[in-house]
Amino acid sequence: MPDRAPAAPAVPAVPSLQPTRDPRVTLDDLLEVVLNKGAVLHLDLIIAVADIPLIGVNVRAAIAGMETMLEYGMLRQWDEATRAWAERSGSRGLELRDGERLITRMFGGHRLTGEVYSGWRPGSVHLTDRRLVVLRREPREVLWEAELAELESAALETERAVGGEDRTRLRLRLRDGGEALLSAAEPERLHRELLEQTPGAKALAAADGGGGGTAGPAGKDGHEGHLWYHEPRRGGAMWRGGRGRLDAGGLSWKSPVDARPALVLAPGDLLGVRLEERDNPAGSPYTLVLDTPGGEVVLAADALPDWTGPLHRMAAGGTGQEDGESPERRRDDGGPHR
Amino acid sequence: MSDTPTGTHPGATTGHSGPEPGEPPRALYVYALLPDPGEALPDTVTGIDGRPLRLVGDGPGGPVALVHATAPAPYQGPDEDVRRWIVEHDRAVDAAWQLTGAVLPMTFNVLVRPEEGRSAEQRLLSWLAERRDELTARLDELAGHAELQVEITLDREAAAVSNERARSLMADMAESSPGVRRLLAKRLEMARREASEQLADTLYADARRRLAAVSEDLQDRRRAVRDPGETDVLSVSLLVRQDGIETVGRVLAEIQDEQPAVRIRFLGPWPPYSFADLGHGPGGAEEAPPGRAVPGLRT
Numbered sequence: 082m083p084d085r086a087p088a089a090p091a092v093p094a095v096p097s098l099q100p101t102r103d104p105r106v107t108l109d110d111l112l113e114v115v116l117n118k119g120a121v122l123h124l125d126l127i128i129a130v131a132d133i134p135l136i137g138v139n140v141r142a143a144i145a146g147m148e149t150m151l152e153y154g155m156l157r158q159w160d161e162a163t164r165a166w167a168e169r170s171g172s173r174g175l176e177l178r179d180g181e182r183l184i185t186r187m188f189g190g191h192r193l194t195g196e197v198y199s200g201w202r203p204g205s206v207h208l209t210d211r212r213l214v215v216l217r218r219e220p221r222e223v224l225w226e227a228e229l230a231e232l233e234s235a236a237l238e239t240e241r242a243v244g245g246e247d248r249t250r251l252r253l254r255l256r257d258g259g260e261a262l263l264s265a266a267e268p269e270r271l272h273r274e275l276l277e278q279t280p281g282a283k284a285l286a287a288a289d290g291g292g293g294g295t296a297g298p299a300g301k302d303g304h305e306g307h308l309w310y311h312e313p314r315r316g317g318a319m320w321r322g323g324r325g326r327l328d329a330g331g332l333s334w335k336s337p338v339d340a341r342p343a344l345v346l347a348p349g350d351l352l353g354v355r356l357e358e359r360d361n362p363a364g365s366p367y368t369l370v371l372d373t374p375g376g377e378v379v380l381a382a383d384a385l386p387d388w389t390g391p392l393h394r395m396a397a398g399g400t401g402q403e404d405g406e407s408p409e410r411r412r413d414d415g416g417p418h419r
Numbered sequence: 420m421s422d423t424p425t426g427t428h429p430g431a432t433t434g435h436s437g438p439e440p441g442e443p444p445r446a447l448y449v450y451a452l453l454p455d456p457g458e459a460l461p462d463t464v465t466g467i468d469g470r471p472l473r474l475v476g477d478g479p480g481g482p483v484a485l486v487h488a489t490a491p492a493p494y495q496g497p498d499e500d501v502r503r504w505i506v507e508h509d510r511a512v513d514a515a516w517q518l519t520g521a522v523l524p525m526t527f528n529v530l531v532r533p534e535e536g537r538s539a540e541q542r543l544l545s546w547l548a549e550r551r552d553e554l555t556a557r558l559d560e561l562a563g564h565a566e567l568q569v570e571i572t573l574d575r576e577a578a579a580v581s582n583e584r585a586r587s588l589m590a591d592m593a594e595s596s597p598g599v600r601r602l603l604a605k606r607l608e609m610a611r612r613e614a615s616e617q618l619a620d621t622l623y624a625d626a627r628r629r630l631a632a633v634s635e636d637l638q639d640r641r642r643a644v645r646d647p648g649e650t651d652v653l654s655v656s657l658l659v660r661q662d663g664i665e666t667v668g669r670v671l672a673e674i675q676d677e678q679p680a681v682r683i684r685f686l687g688p689w690p691p692y693s694f695a696d697l698g699h700g701p702g703g704a705e706e707a708p709p710g711r712a713v714p715g716l717r718t
Binding site: 095096097098099100101102104107111112113114116117118119122123126127128312313314315316319336338339340341342344345375 | 446493505523525530543566567568619621631632636637638639651652653656666672686692696
């Protein structure tokens, strides 16, 4: 990946393309952008039809986008007002009780264990400050639900999935003796946030000893989960939340609002891995810096060790020793912090 | 949009066949917010259905709203009318943008309504006063910036030119009976799709990185590919300084030059519709990270 400086060469090798505003060519695009984008005044000010502010497509797109972001755990960085708005407006989501707050939600499912039928029923897992609910949207059905007050213990355990790979599941026990097995896009994060909400519940180590296991869908020496990417812009980089995936093919990162992965790094492009003390939106004092032929790639994660180990091994050509636990303490003089 | 049989608005001056004909114009249709230009828009610029435009502001130097007075009801009607209204909406936004170089464009059908003895204008004015600093800052950020749209697709046939499997299928087809040829054509299409998808993933990350390096911001747009023979690579809106448009054009020309299978649509410059969110509730904003942390990867 050669890096291109945006500076203009003295004699451009190829002529520059010119943008067009010709309505005959751009009309459909203009319609789409005016209907789907543009600002909206405060909802209290504007005309509503049947209590829905009249911002049609725009609001629908925003809600759809927010639902996705909730599922990806991106709204953790949002201010309370926006969050509350998103929580209220996800009409297809969980109906919250008065004063109930949605903490997180992600794709997941509930293991139905019946006499006639056993199987995973997919939906989305909603954790609020009062309940844990697995909800299916279409057709709408609460697949499983428990009050947090009823929760006795929560444990992560590893299950060999149908395809032969190991999957981390969440095993829950209730005070009344009930039990449930849930799947989740990010079981470790769900487990952690669930225990934060339920101090009374025990965090049991899993029966198979793989309680903190990172064996996700990426296989034994890979990892997959929420990851922040400091994506470059002309005026400085921006932190964006998304999903990272590390496997034999390299590292990729994709935001739920992008069409394809914005970061694709082949194993051979990873020249070095280090941790630096820089500001980042994750809960970690360290930011992950990767050296690549195209320059630095800057990432942040809530659970750094899950990423540093496999990355170090990838940088060392798959044979290196893991030393991701001992960050190089380098001061970052990268300019003004916010 | 709606199944209302006619495309007139209750506040329109002609053809009163909307829901409540002849309703007094008690609401304000808002086109955009802009810095106070200190002058009126030229009379030649009109709004939707030729309505006269006004600037409403709470004091000199503060942000003002470009509006027309109308009935408190949404514009709805046949698609044809909606299309025309949106073009007229954009024309008004564009005129304001040409005048001041900075606008926060509104989406279609944002109407301020009167409430509890306060007129729409009073409510809008007090909201502008309340958010004055924030709006001024936001308009400063957008000043001198334009939105560009870039669509990169791949011609599947061209993208698979060097694909082994596609080549051997084409060779087989040349010497097959029509029946077998139809079967092989299906396989060829699949092979071309797969080859294009793989190439598209590679191109996306590279093109996005190069465009981001010359843009203040960018946003993915969801777009259906228009041409059934093409694979969508990247569809983005870019926020670019007026003097940076040329640079984006050069990056696109390079991308085109490097990959003959690439097809590029390059649209704009437009007022920054995709970057006009007001940072509360809906607006298509992606996420609000806690500030732009540390500037600058080396790009």
